[in-house]
Amino acid sequence: MRKRIVQRGKGYSPLPIKDGLNPxxxxxxxxxxxxxxxxxxxxxxxxxxxxxxxxxxxxxxxxxxxxxxxxxxxxxxxxxxxxxxxxxxxxxYRTPAPEEPVPYDIPVLYEDEDILVADKPPFMATMPRASHIVETATVRLRRATGIDELSPVHRLDRLTSGVLLFTKHRAVRGAYQTLFSQRRVHKTYQAIAAYGPFDTPLQWESRIEKSPGEIQGRLVDGPINAITTLGSVTPLSASEQNTFEAIHGPQPPLARYVLHPATGKTHQLRLHMWCAGVPILGDPVYPTILPAEDEDMTIPMHLLAKRIEFADPLSGQPRAFVSNGDWSQP
Structure with a gap:
């Protein structure tokens, strides 16, 4: 059993986590x-x-x-x-305001002494923020597992679903966070959008800026800070097309896009897809910002963090975790 080390520094609080919530x-x-x-x-x-x-x-x-x-x-x-x-x-301790429940489970894909890997559904923020406090992956999982120190190593947008890695105690958190900050994690995403005949593989490089309070990010001139590789584009079968049209209504011919982001800017994949002329199906921000009050949790955005791969920073062994679903319906 690895010895737990508790240090008073970043993240220190004299009050414990209570009911899944940090003070x-x-x-x-x-x-x-x-x-x-x-x-x-x-x-x-x-x-x-x-x-x-x-x-x-x-x-x-x-x-x-x-x-x-x-x-x-x-x-x-x-x-x-x-x-x-x-x-x-x-x-x-603050008292969270009432929230609309997110009508999806958050399955655990893998768990050991140090980490927990979850399959995050859409409409569930990674961490508490603004009006989304209790209905977040971190709080829901802390309450379900009883692990108060559970903390995400990286983040997924609230509307993005898929593989999300957590550490179970503070002593190992930095080692796993370094994997992401040093870009030593290979990430594979899948998106559903209108079919476009792209020659793949194709690399999108740009500079993305998004100011606090802004809903949309934007591409601007300047040094590149967002890199995405489009690995493949596969037209959907007739039955798959029918599945998505049952949720979103009539659509042009749709395809599954496999994306490999080398960087992790906010809304990076959503912006790159939109600017390539194929906005992600169900995206309420790109190209048009839809009113927040019109949100319907039975109609998700189809961007899935399908797979992450890395060499484990503690053991050196290769790791790979894969999402089980596309979260088409609650």
């Missing part, structure tokens, strides 16, 4: 006001939260203080009247 760390800004109390500061954070649970009011805040679950970095509990100074880190 929040908030730093008191210099311009917050003169000598704020812990109550004033934390209540400001809760009351201005964009996605706030309707029951998360003053009584719920008082319960946090009473239970000692609002603390400093050294785990000292704060009282409502504790005075805070600028630069102080405060830790507490």
């Amino acid at each position: 929040t760390r908030a730093r008191v800004p210099a311009d917050f006001g003169p000598a704020p109390t812990a109550w004033d500061f934390v209540w400001h954070l809760i009351s201005t939260q964009r996605h706030r649970h309707p029951d998360d009011g003053p009584a719920a805040l008082q319960d946090r203080f009473a239970s000692g679950s609002i603390v400093l970095a050294d785990a000292t509990p704060l009282s409502p009247h504790s005075i805070l100074t600028p630069g102080t880190d405060v830790y507490f």
